[in-house]
Structures are given as C-alpha cells and as structure tokens.
Amino acid sequence: MNPFAAIFDLDGTLVDSCDCHQRAWAALGDSLGIQVSREFFFRFFGRPNPPIIKALFAEAGRDEPSSALIQSLAIHKEEIFRALVGAAFPLMPGTHALLNALHCSGWLLAIGSSAPPTNVQFMLNGIAATSPFAAVVSGDCVPHGKPHPDVFLEAARRLKLLPTDCIVIEDAAPGVEAAHRAGMKCVALCSAGHTHEELRAADLIINHLDELTPSRLQSLIYQ
Numbered sequence: 001m002n003p004f005a006a007i008f009d010l011d012g013t014l015v016d017s018c019d020c021h022q023r024a025w026a027a028l029g030d031s032l033g034i035q036v037s038r039e040f041f042f043r044f045f046g047r048p049n050p051p052i053i054k055a056l057f058a059e060a061g062r063d064e065p066s067s068a069l070i071q072s073l074a075i076h077k078e079e080i081f082r083a084l085v086g087a088a089f090p091l092m093p094g095t096h097a098l099l100n101a102l103h104c105s106g107w108l109l110a111i112g113s114s115a116p117p118t119n120v121q122f123m124l125n126g127i128a129a130t131s132p133f134a135a136v137v138s139g140d141c142v143p144h145g146k147p148h149p150d151v152f153l154e155a156a157r158r159l160k161l162l163p164t165d166c167i168v169i170e171d172a173a174p175g176v177e178a179a180h181r182a183g184m185k186c187v188a189l190c191s192a193g194h195t196h197e198e199l200r201a202a203d204l205i206i207n208h209l210d211e212l213t214p215s216r217l218q219s220l221i222y223q
Contacts, residue, residue, distance in 0.1 A: 004218060005108035005134075005166045007155045007184070010115060011046070012171035015123050016090035017081075018192040021045065024081035025052075028073060034060045042193045046172030048114050048145035049074035074116070082122050089126040092191070094209030096127075103132070105214035110135040110155040112168065114145045114175075135159050147174040149182035156182070167217050169209075176202045185220050187212065 011017045022041050029036035034056060044052045053070050057063070065073070102109060111133050113120050120138040135158035142150035156163050168179035168186045171194060179186035180201065188194075188202030189209065199205050203220055206212060 003161065003165050004221060005110055005156070005159050005161050006102055006217060007110045007112045007152055007166055007168045007179075009046075009168070009170045009172070009175050010111060010113040010120060010123050012092075012191045012194070013169055013189055014092050014095045014127060015085070016092045016191065017085060017123070018045070020081055020084040020090070022193075023084055024077050027080050028077045029056065031076075032056075032073075034062075045193060046114065046146060046174045048139050049077065049116075051145075078116055078119055082119065085122070085126070091127060092189075092209060098209045098212055102214050102217075107214060107217075108134045108159050108161070110137070110159055110166075112137050112151045112155045114139040114151065116140055146172075147177035147181065149178050152179055152182040152184055156184075165221070167221055169212070170202070171199075173198050173201070185223070187217070187220065 008014055011021065025036045025041055036056065040059065044055060050070050053073050054064060057065050099109060109132070111120065115138055117138045117140055120136060135155050137151050137155045137158065139145050142154050144150045152168055153163065156166050163183035166184045168184050169189065170176055170179060170186055171189045171191045176186045176188055176199060185203045187204045187206060188199035190196055190199060190205055190207050196205050
C-alpha cells in the first residue's frame with residue numbers, strides 16, 4: 001500500500017461554495033436584523049459556525065446567544081446554504097481529475113472539513129466522485145474545529161497513517177494553521193475571497209487544482 005494520503009477540505013477546495021456561504025450568512029443576518037459585511041464573512045470563513053455566530057452577536061452589540069440559539073441559527077444557516085448550493089452545484093474545476101489521479105496512483109483520500117455532517121454528505125453526493133474517500137471527518141467528529149489540528153489528526157488516525165505521511169489541501173488560513181499544527185504539509189488553493197498573502201504560511205500556494213499531480217504532492221511530503 002502506498003504510504004501517503006491527501007486530506008481535502010471541502011468548502012472552497014473541492015466545492016466552489018464561497019458565494020453560497022456568503023449569501024447564506026447574509027440571509028441569516030437579515031433574519032436577525034444584523035448586517036453581515038463582506039469583511040466579517042471573509043474574516044471568519046472556514047471556521048465552525050458557533051464562534052462565527054458569537055462574533056456576529058458581539059460585533060452587533062448584542063448579548064451572547066445561548067447554546068440552544070446558536071445551534072438553531074447554525075442549523076438554519078446551513079439549510080439556506082444547501083438550498084443555494086443545490087440550485088447549481090459549483091464543483092471546483094479539476095476536482096475529479098485530481099481525485100482520480102491520486103486514487104489511480106495508490107494514494108489514500110480523506111475529507112477533513114469543519115462543516116457539519118449533513119453538509120459534508122450533501123457536498124460529497126454532489127461531487128459524485130468515483131474515487132473513494134477512505135475517511136471522512138466533519139466538524140462534529142472532533143472536540144475543536146480549525147485552526148485546531150483535531151480534524152486532520154483524526155483523519156490520519158482513521159487512515160492508520162502518521163501525520164507526516166499526509167498532506168492537506170486547503171483554501172483558508174485556519175485550515176493551513178490546523179494542518180501545520182497536525183504536523184502535516186499543506187497546499188493552499190487560492191480560491192474566491194482569499195489572497196496569496198493570507199495563505200503565505202502554506203508549503204505551496206496554487207490557483208487551480210490542475211496544478212497538482214501525485215508526484216508533486218509526494219515531493220512536498222519529502223521536503
């Protein structure tokens with residue numbers, strides 16, 4: 001068995017979901033009478049919902065919401081998001097080609113996402129990849145979301161590999177930090193709303209998934 005694994009984020013990495021997330025947060029804010037600015041959205045994009053909701057209330061000068069309210073709002077936001085994504089599934093160009101190339105080269109594939117399980121399964125169904133994911137870890141599977149390393153360490157544990165045998169493909173700074181804290185190399189895809197400067201801590205920054213090949217990823221692991 002090839003000893004390497006590629007652990008993919010979903011939002012903004014395999015699925016071009018940035019616009020749908022932004023619109024979903026804006027709609028949730030409208031329902032609360034809170035304007036969700038573009039700056040606020042991109043500052044928190046890639047983090048789990050609870051801290052985003054707490055920050056949204058704090059910056060609007062409101063009392064911290066209860067755990068029950070946070071859960072309810074998070075569920076509603078993701079319902080809006082799935083409706084938007086489902087209307088025209090925005091697959092990231094190059095997704096199938098890269099997944100298939102890695103699978104055919106003997107790599108293990110995994111998902112490491114901060115998204116809730118319902119969203120993860122929804123997006124995996126939309127990807128409809130022929131390449132199997134040997135492990136799927138969502139935000140609810142671990143105690144702490146990104147930038148904590150839990151989601152990537154759990155993926156490596158399920159794959160029965162050392163973290164140093166895994167490489168992460170991400171699109172957001174919290175994910176890059178999480179990968180490095182897990183002891184893994186990280187490729188950052190500069191997708192919508194992100195900049196090379198923001199992602200500068202990554203081991204490699206790309207603009208398109210078709211820039212990656214199994215051999216290029218393997219060379220990064222050996223560096």
